[in-house]
Amino acid sequence: MSVIILVAIVLLVISAASTLIGSIGIIRMPDVYNRIHAETLCVVGGSVLTFIALTLIGIGVEELSAHLFSLKSLIIAVFLFVTNPVGSHAIARAAHRCGEEPFPGTVVDRLREVGG
């Protein structure tokens, strides 16, 4: 087993762990803004690392190298990495505009202070 495959396996284990922790955090967190934080761990730590690992697997495994496997995986990884902050920002802004209350232990809300 070559070094590339070993690195890919380590990345896959990290991504599985962070997806599990992030999805538990989605249940556990008290309000929407904290849930968005856990969901970011789910997407960036889970899916993006999975597709980076699949890029390495596509380089390392002989049968996969003929079908542009690595290039497609890398495109999906970059796409998820770029679009997840945009979607999270849109959800958080819409929640704040609709009057979604932060949970009572929140210390500061700068967007409300400036009248957003």
Next chain:
Amino acid sequence: MIEIGINEILWGVTIIFLISTIFCLIQLVIGKSIFDRVVSVDALTSITVAILGLFAAIYRESIFLDVALVYALLAFIGTLAVSKYQEGRDIGE
């Protein structure tokens, strides 16, 4: 001694991802506001995209990756559409 190859590890990661989708589905049912549900659907679609990529590596078929790319694009547009609709604006405003 059981021989552990790349396929067994890919199946194991897939099973852990499926367990994670159960937690997202629970949040989808018990969520109080619409934004809780949008966040859990967003996480659910990203996990689904990752599972499609893992299937592409398991079955050695790169056609799953094309499906995964289109699914990620549609999930992103769906998230933006719901949040902009709740905000009372058009997309791009």
